[in-house]
Amino acid sequence: MYIGGREVSAGSTFEKRSPIDTSIVVGRFQKGTAEHAVEALKAARKAFEEWSHTDYKRRVEVMRRAADGIEAARFRLAAAITLEAGKNRLEAIAEVYEAIEAMRYYANLMEKEQGYVRPMNPGAPGEETYSVARPYGVWAVISPFNFPLMLGNGMMQGALITGNTVVWKPTSEAPLTALEAYRLYAEAGLPEGALNVVTGPGEAFEDVFVRGADGVAFTGSMDVGMRLYRKIAAESPYPKPMVSEMGSKNPVIVTKHADFDKAVEGVVRAAFGYSGQKCSAASRVYVQDEVRESFVEALVKRTSTLVVGDPRRREVFTGPVINRRAQESYEKYVADAKNAGKVVYGGRTLRSGGLEKGYYVEPTIVTGLDEDHYLFKKELFVPI
DSSP, X not given: OEETTEXXXXXXXXXXXXXXXXXXXXXXXXXXXXXXXXXXXXXXXXXXXXXXXXOHHHHHHHHHHHHHHHHHTHHHHHHHHHHHHOOOHHHHXXXXXXXXXXXXXXXXXXXXXXXXXXXEOOSXXXXXXXXXXXXXXXXXXXXXXXXXXXXXXXXXXXXXXXTOEEEEEEOTTSHHHHHHHHHHHHHTTOOBTTEEEOOSOTHHHHHHHHXXXXXXXXXXXXXXXXXXXXXXXXXXXXXXXXXEEXXXXXXXXXXXXXXXXXXXXXXXXXXXXXXXXXXXXXXXXXXXXXXXXXXXXHHHHHHTTOOBSOTTSTTOSBOOOSSHHHHHHHHHHHHHHHHHSEEEEOOOEEOSTTOTTSOEEOOOEEEOOOTTSHHHHSOOOXXX
């Protein structure tokens, strides 16, 4: 963990193993507590005094250097993402570049808008009126495993470049990438305490963030997001902002006029890329009756060509799900799908061919479910 520019020991650690192969120990990380969350918020509040008054041009300069540093370390960061989150090589390096482009976009926008100081129409002769954007305060940023760099970085980047300070709590499923990113921000000249990274179980930090942060930015599950939202509404002494993204159940509509090949390819990539572990995953498809049978047939044929395996290998389309809990959820969903509909492709947990030590499952296609079935409505975060 990093608090106030210092590496902090919690006294106890937790172990992160790779979903690719659980015999691989990604690392042992500090198991932070509520006391560490309090300490991090204090450090961020102290740093806010300087960073919030730093000229926007200086903040832009620091962020651009950080983006350059991340680009220089792109292969190391992509390797970390693959190892701890199980992304294939293409998606891992693409995530790094997505983070870089977001950083440069924010920097360019801040520069273009001249720090968001704008003259307004005067209310009276001789009067000068300006709209001035002011930093808000200390933000708690809580990020998920599926985009360990891009989503955490994206949420905190907007806060930092506008003069706010941040306490970043990455998921315990992907702490390595966040710590690597912190070091690159520090090397770029971000003041001590402007960014702090705390690791450990989320429950240890939740109440402290709700009460002590000026705002919360969260990406993750509906259950956790709504719990945070309710706590902030009920327990905060005054209304405070919460920016949250809590998943989705994205539909695809295929009509008889669709470009058939593009529709099939789009559904396959959207549904099964990164084993469906994205809020943008397409996990239900509405197909016009006239082309339903031929579409399902083509979808099964294309899906059967996908290579599932160790995402470090060039030819692999998708790797494992993130952990045993996700694998067990997949198995339950498949069993329920068989009872309520028909599994026309996939449905197996993969435990042979060198995949025995990881959390591998087959891309799965289901037909015949009623629209009110929970599988048709719930975000699954597995390749179904």
